[in-house]
Amino acid sequence: MFENLTDKIERAFKVLKGHGQITEINVAETLKEVRRALLDADVNFKTAKEFTQSVKEKALGRNVLTSISPGQLLTKICHEELVELMGGAEAELQFQGSPGIILMSGLQGSGKTTFSGKLANFLKNKKGKKPLLVACDVYRPAAIDQLHVLGDQLGIEVFSNKEEKNPVKIAEAAIQHAKSNSFNVVIVDTAGRLAVDAEMMDEIEAIKKALNPTETLFVVDSMTGQDAVNTAKAFNDRIDFDGVVLTKLDGDTRGGAALSIKAVVDKPIKFVGTGEKMDALDVFYPQRMADRILGMGDVVSLVERAQEQFDEEQARKLQKKIQKNQFDFNDFLGQLQQIKKMGNVKDLLGMVPGMGKALKNVDIEDDAFKHIEAIIHSMTPAERSNPALLNGSRKKRIATGSGTSIQEVNKLIKQFDDTRKMMKVMGNKQEMMKMMKQMK
Ligand code: GDP
DSSP states (O other), rough: OOOOHHHHHHHHTTTTTTSSOOOOHHHHHHHHHHHHHHHHHHHOHHHHHHHHHHHHHHHHTSSSOOSOOOOHHHHHHHHHHHHHHHTSSSSOOOOOOOEEEEEEEOOOHHHHHHHHHHHHHHHHHHHHHOOEEEOOSSSSSHHHHHHHHHHHHTOEEEEEETTTHHHHHHHHHHEEEETTTTTOEEEEOOOOOSOOOOOHHHHHHHHHHOOOOOOOEEEGGGTHHHHHHHHHHHHHHHOOEEEEEOOOSSSSOOHHHHHHHHHHHOOOOEEEEOOSTTOEEOOHHHHHHHHHHHOOOOOOHHHHHHHHHOOOOHHHHHHHHTTOOOOHHHHHHHHHHHHHTTHHHHHHHHHTTTTHHHHHTTTOTTTTTTHHHHHHHTTTTHHHHGGGGOHHHHHHHHHHHHHHHHHHHHHHHHHHHHHHHHHHHOSHHHHHHHHHHHHO
């Protein structure tokens, strides 16, 4: 759904590749691209500007660890800001009450009726509730029929009254009906118009006042781009809703609405609709949405773990040793231990974008380093710091001592030599992970 935005942001980050440091100039360049990508995705201008400004301030204020590239760090900051922009933590739906009352608002065609059905289904199946659907569109008999069709399909009762022309009366009667028939959530679908008009606003305001709902949701079609934000603002000014439902995120949407709405009306997105079917409903998680927008596997956690585990000072010393070609088995062991501290190897590799899928059916031992460690531990200090000493009889002794074979010892020595060569040209964590994979 966010492919376009993701591609563009990824391209923006590429500008930073090869730069060793975050500077005012390369950050500005990258963020200019990020801002352009956001605007192209229909993110509101003010929001895009504030977003990039805030990322810039944070990026310049933060130390770059040698183990993390500036691109990775900037991605992480962008991610944090995106999550913030979309409301931080997940916002829960309030549906408790006797009965809990959920009121839908929004324009015609936004997906209110479809979402009412999806939500009723969700509350019934996932939350163990007994929901009642209420059809309050007094202008379009077809809308009432549509809700009945959905209700039949889902096995959920629908309350309606085609004779009654006052939606407040219908809703009040529905609540009475719910009370006497032990429904514990009432979902009220209301009429919309093709555009915001005074009559519709008066009506929804009157319904809200009369019902005092537990939760008022504003449903909006994400494909309407900037209009989605304007409509949200008009509804919020009038009825002060509690949360937003973004529908049609499965379509060819540019997704900007998801990023701007929270910033503009300061109300959280609670659900997203991702298809016409009744189960195409997702709870909205800002964190996951940010992951998707940045197309990031789970780079964020990877960077976080690396930040926790990598010792700056040690990394610098190691870098020097590598440059002087003094990298030995003690350093090799140290590196292994650092990587191990970051967690299970398969998990770690799975966090590298694109790698998760590739590894799905690959069996990687949890303790892939056990033999390697045993071999290094069986070496004398002199052998560890001077691998050139390792002749045939020493190798034999090491194999016996570590409970491995000469072949394994030889393999490790070869890997070590290769690694030493490779490390001269790299020295960063990502490359290290690749190397670990080859060692398997
Ligand atoms: P209402 O007028 O606000 O009640 O809107 P409807 O619920 O009738 O939805 C309008 C159209 O959008 C219908 O054809 C729905 O099937 C479709 N629709 C609703 N939600 C989604 C969604 O999340 N994804 C897609 N692709 N279509 C949706």
